[in-house]
Amino acid sequence: MLEFKLPSLGADMDEGTLLDWKVKPGDTVGKGQIVAIVDTSKAAVDVEIWFDGVVEELKVPPGERIPVGAVLATLRELGAESPPPPVPPRTSALPPRISPAARKRALELEVDPLGVTGTGPGGAITLADIEQAAVQAAAQMPPPSPPAVHAPAPVKTDRQAEMRKAIAAAMSLSKREIPHYYLAETIPMARAQAWLTAANTGRPITERLLMAVLQLKAVAMALRQYPELNGHYRDGSFQPAPAAHLGVAISLRQGGLVAPALHDVGDKTLETLMGELTDLVKRTRAGSLKSSELTDATITVTNLGEQGVEVVHGVIYPPQVALVGFGRISERAWVENGALSLIPAVIVSLAADHRVSDGHRGALFLTELRRWLQQPENL
Amino acid sequence: MNERALRTEVLATLNDIAPEVDGDELIDDQPLRNQVDLDSMDWLNFLIGLHRKLGVEIPESDYAQLTTLARVLEYLKARLP
Numbered sequence: 023m024l025e026f027k028l029p030s031l032g033a034d035m036d037e038g039t040l041l042d043w044k045v046k047p048g049d050t051v052g053k054g055q056i057v058a059i060v061d062t063s064k065a066a067v068d069v070e071i072w073f074d075g076v077v078e079e080l081k082v083p084p085g086e087r088i089p090v091g092a093v094l095a096t097l098r099e100l101g102a103e104s105p106p107p108p109v110p111p112r113t114s115a116l117p118p119r120i121s122p123a124a125r126k127r128a129l130e131l132e133v134d135p136l137g138v139t140g141t142g143p144g145g146a147i148t149l150a151d152i153e154q155a156a157v158q159a160a161a162q163m164p165p166p167s168p169p170a171v172h173a174p175a176p177v178k179t180d181r182q183a184e185m186r187k188a189i190a191a192a193m194s195l196s197k198r199e200i201p202h203y204y205l206a207e208t209i210p211m212a213r214a215q216a217w218l219t220a221a222n223t224g225r226p227i228t229e230r231l232l233m234a235v236l237q238l239k240a241v242a243m244a245l246r247q248y249p250e251l252n253g254h255y256r257d258g259s260f261q262p263a264p265a266a267h268l269g270v271a272i273s274l275r276q277g278g279l280v281a282p283a284l285h286d287v288g289d290k291t292l293e294t295l296m297g298e299l300t301d302l303v304k305r306t307r308a309g310s311l312k313s314s315e316l317t318d319a320t321i322t323v324t325n326l327g328e329q330g331v332e333v334v335h336g337v338i339y340p341p342q343v344a345l346v347g348f349g350r351i352s353e354r355a356w357v358e359n360g361a362l363s364l365i366p367a368v369i370v371s372l373a374a375d376h377r378v379s380d381g382h383r384g385a386l387f388l389t390e391l392r393r394w395l396q397q398p399e400n401l
Numbered sequence: 402m403n404e405r406a407l408r409t410e411v412l413a414t415l416n417d418i419a420p421e422v423d424g425d426e427l428i429d430d431q432p433l434r435n436q437v438d439l440d441s442m443d444w445l446n447f448l449i450g451l452h453r454k455l456g457v458e459i460p461e462s463d464y465a466q467l468t469t470l471a472r473v474l475e476y477l478k479a480r481l482p
Binding site: 219222223227228230232233234273275276299300303328329 | 419420421438440441442445446448449452458459460461462
């Protein structure tokens with residue numbers, strides 16, 4: 023018997039709300055398959071399972087709030103015999119087909135999808151069906167009771183408050199437990215800019231690269247020689263990660279931020295990374311991330327230069343052990359070989375964990391990062 | 402396409418990227434990126450959106466001209482197919 027438990031989707035999460043199941047008893051599932059959608063304070067997340075098996079019982083109905091570590095479902099190993107008496111289904115009727123967005127709206131509006139007739143493909147319940155049902159239910163409510171049609175506004179406010187609480191919890195943990203040290207280095211960007219301009223000339227606008235992609239790839243390449251900055255600190259010891267999954271800090275338009283992982287950055291071309299970064303930003307802002315993206319990051323990279331700051335003093339996201347921050351690329355007076363010139367440059371900072379590394383190694387990492395950014399053609 | 406329709410398209414494209422923006426509150430001759438919080442990814446997606454909707458090619462070397470809403474409109478108007 024295997025138990026599928028609610029994973030922690032980040033240091034700042036201790037509970038979630040199951041929105042929807044993507045599997046049913048009897049289904050064979052494979053490692054990496056999306057089996058459920060769970061709402062966290064940050065987003066509705068597609069939760070992937072991390073082993074193979076056959077679903078036996080779904081232990082949690084949609085709509086229920088559960089703590090991290092709670093058993094969501096039981097499975098049996100592939101090839102194992104099914105227990106003789108079939109597990110009775112939790113609900114008498116088959117669950118209605120309903121889109122995740124509609125399921126979420128139904129919870130917000132307190133509409134029971136079982137009572138809704140779907141008008142979508144194959145009778146599936148759509149967002150519009152749920153909203154229609156909510157309007158009808160409100161119309162049928164006895165007039166004297168408080169005029170509490172559940173408007174979306176309070177839900178939104180709640181999410182923002184929840185997210186702020188979650189960020190506060192993770193950052194308090196970081197500041198309490200991680201002995202940070204901070205380093206910064208001014209890195210010339212003339213070559214990277216010239217290379218990027220040349221690379222983008224003649225490319226259709228849909229295939230152009232952003233400087234952020236060069237910066238991310240350079241970080242991943244530099245990390246190869248400094249494994250003590252790339253990984254997780256858990257239970258009193260550091261586990262270096264075999265690949266660089268960069269958590270990219272993405273601000274949300276309504277406030278707050280998420281830093282989902284861009285996987286295997288060191289092994290991908292700039293073109294591939296550009297496509298994946300575009301997709302990741304889009305899905306983060308739409309609130310549609312996979313659980314692996316929320317848990318796999320081995321280091322965080324933040325770029326606050328676009329907002330005009332010169333240097334970032336980062337707070338490490340536990341259980342990671344380092345954060346790289348890029349400031350604004352701007353023209354600076356520069357002395358090289360005794361001559362003064364004007365060049366574009368950026369201040370790159372490193373916040374790292376003294377339990378795992380020292381300033382000396384951190385400084386060498388920044389030097390290596392600088393070296394990579396001087397040879398953009400090799401990124 | 403007349404100017405009003407073009408303006409509507411541009412603002413709709415901007416709203417795809419930044420849903421919180423109220424087009425009526427934008428000042429046409431003030432820098433757009435001072436009025437709307439757009440990072441370089443947002444800016445690129447805004448221009449890609451304009452390219453897809455209006456069929457206008459926007460080389461990277463022209464980005465520097467597109468500072469204000471008025472300039473964006475002027476630039477597009479001159480190049481509409």
